[in-house]
Amino acid sequence: MKILVVGSGGRCHAIVEAIARSPKASKIYAAPGNAGIAQLAECVAIKDTDVEALVEFAKNNGVELTVVGPEAALAVGIVDRFREEGLAIFGPTKAATEIESSKDFAKRLMVKYDVPTAAYATFSNYDEALAYVRRGSLPTVLKYDGLAAGKGVVIATTMEEAEATLRDMLLDTRFGEGRVVIEEFLTGEEFSLMCFVAGNKICPMPVAQDHKRAYDNDEGPNTGGMGAYTELPFITAEDHDYAMRNIMQRVADAMVEEGTPFTGVLYGGLMKTPQGIKVIEFNARFGDPETEVVLPRLKSDAVDLFMDVACGREPKAEWSDRATLGIVLASKGYPGSYDKGAVIRGTENVESKIYHMGTALKDGELVTAGGRVMIVVAEATTLREAQQKAEADVKRIECDNLFHRTDIGAKAFK
Ligand code: AMP
Numbered sequence: 348m349k350i351l352v353v354g355s356g357g358r359c360h361a362i363v364e365a366i367a368r369s370p371k372a373s374k375i376y377a378a379p380g381n382a383g384i385a386q387l388a389e390c391v392a393i394k395d396t397d398v399e400a401l402v403e404f405a406k407n408n409g410v411e412l413t414v415v416g417p418e419a420a421l422a423v424g425i426v427d428r429f430r431e432e433g434l435a436i437f438g439p440t441k442a443a444t445e446i447e448s449s450k451d452f453a454k455r456l457m458v459k460y461d462v463p464t465a466a467y468a469t470f471s472n473y474d475e476a477l478a479y480v481r482r483g484s485l486p487t488v489l490k491y492d493g494l495a496a497g498k499g500v501v502i503a504t505t506m507e508e509a510e511a512t513l514r515d516m517l518l519d520t521r522f523g524e525g526r527v528v529i530e531e532f533l534t535g536e537e538f539s540l541m542c543f544v545a546g547n548k549i550c551p552m553p554v555a556q557d558h559k560r561a562y563d564n565d566e567g568p569n570t571g572g573m574g575a576y577t578e579l580p581f582i583t584a585e586d587h588d589y590a591m592r593n594i595m596q597r598v599a600d601a602m603v604e605e606g607t608p609f610t611g612v613l614y615g616g617l618m619k620t621p622q623g624i625k626v627i628e629f630n631a632r633f634g635d636p637e638t639e640v641v642l643p644r645l646k647s648d649a650v651d652l653f654m655d656v657a658c659g660r661e662p663k664a665e666w667s668d669r670a671t672l673g674i675v676l677a678s679k680g681y682p683g684s685y686d687k688g689a690v691i692r693g694t695e696n697v698e699s700k701i702y703h704m705g706t707a708l709k710d711g712e713l714v715t716a717g718g719r720v721m722i723v724v725a726e727a728t729t730l731r732e733a734q735q736k737a738e739a740d741v742k743r744i745e746c747d748n749l750f751h752r753t754d755i756g757a758k759a760f761k
């Protein structure tokens with residue numbers, strides 16, 4: 348079978364590798380892919396959001412299944428267009444992607460279907476939003492809901508900060524009109540529960556934990572994720588059952604009920620609070636870097652699994668019971684500005700898996716080409732061993748412009 352994977356980062360590399368393990372994959376294309384993915388797939392220079400070019404490519408090259416990594420491609424309706432053309436594709440429709448792209452949509456759905464999440468209110472008017480914040484307590488969580496990406500989530504600890512944030516989100520209309528979702532501040536351990544979803548049929552992946560802050564001890568700015576691991580000792584079987592029943596299955600059913608059935612990966616960003624497990628956010632796709640530590644444990648045939656989901660059949664997956672732990676190597680300066688083009692040596696001495704995030708080949712040498720450059724993923728019987736292996740392998744990679752966190756997985760050992 349000829350398969351096209353849309354995307355370019357470490358997540359996409361892990362998806363391509365899982366597909367490459369299947370005897371059913373005769374040819375893998377990646378659009379646009381990267382230097383690491385190029386070892387397993389033919390990279391084609393088409394942007395992930397150039398839907399018409401991707402449709403053309405799939406038709407002209409006899410692609411029988413397309414798997415989508417990034418949200419941007421889903422949000423512009425890649426799945427709808429492929430389906431119109433009768434092409435099999437793994438991912439949610441544009442309407443179903445709203446569970447990620449619109450925070451207000453996700454919140455309304457959760458309230459309507461009694462899915463546990465932080466209390467909230469949505470505002471487009473600055474004065475009303477400010478009055479609401481003044482009536483509530485601090486810290487307060489302010490989430491921008493609109494077309495302008497990047498304003499993101501602000502956890503305001505003072506009234507001055509809340510006011511300034513609201514002004515920026517609601518009064519500065521440079522990016523167009525936006526709304527703000529104001530949420531109750533929750534505390535607890537965060538974890539990621541991804542499920543394969545085909546309508547109301549769902550199948551969980553191993554629970555993982557991301558590390559979003561740039562530096563050790565969760566200090567520094569938010570990033571695209573500096574590392575991840577599976578499994579999480581503080582998430583019990585009861586927690587898992589609860590989250591599957593009251594969150595993931597309920598949302599899958601709700602999406603069917605609402606006339607926007609979900610197909611693909613539903614990512615629950617969850618928090619184990621003193622009041623029980625609650626939803627922080629949903630994503631409509633594989634998480635990054637969670638996918639890089641989850642898919643290596645997939646024992647089932649990835650092509651069958653993705654095809655079942657794409658065709659609306661019940662997804663079934665078996666997982667190895669190995670622990671996995673991944674450490675991201677990022678360019679110094681990331682998530683701020685950073686230099687590119689630093690030579691990377693020593694990857695051939697690494698025993699763990701390496702998934703490329705932002706690399707390129709220059710004059711035959713591997714060089715840095717992005718903020719997050721690669722993730723080193725170790726597998727072992729225990730998480731401790733996986734951590735030691737990953738750390739040892741990271742030291743084997745020589746490059747003078749990379750840094751990494753040294754505490755990935757630390758919360759599992761508390
Ligand atoms: P989001 O983009 O919704 O995932 O938010 C980014 C990060 O902000 C999350 O990973 C949490 O660490 C934090 N966060 C979001 N919502 C809340 C909340 N209601 N309470 C506490 N922390 C939150």
Ligand code: GLY
Nearest residue numbers: 557572634635636
């Ligand atoms: N790991 C968080 C995300 O994929 O959005």
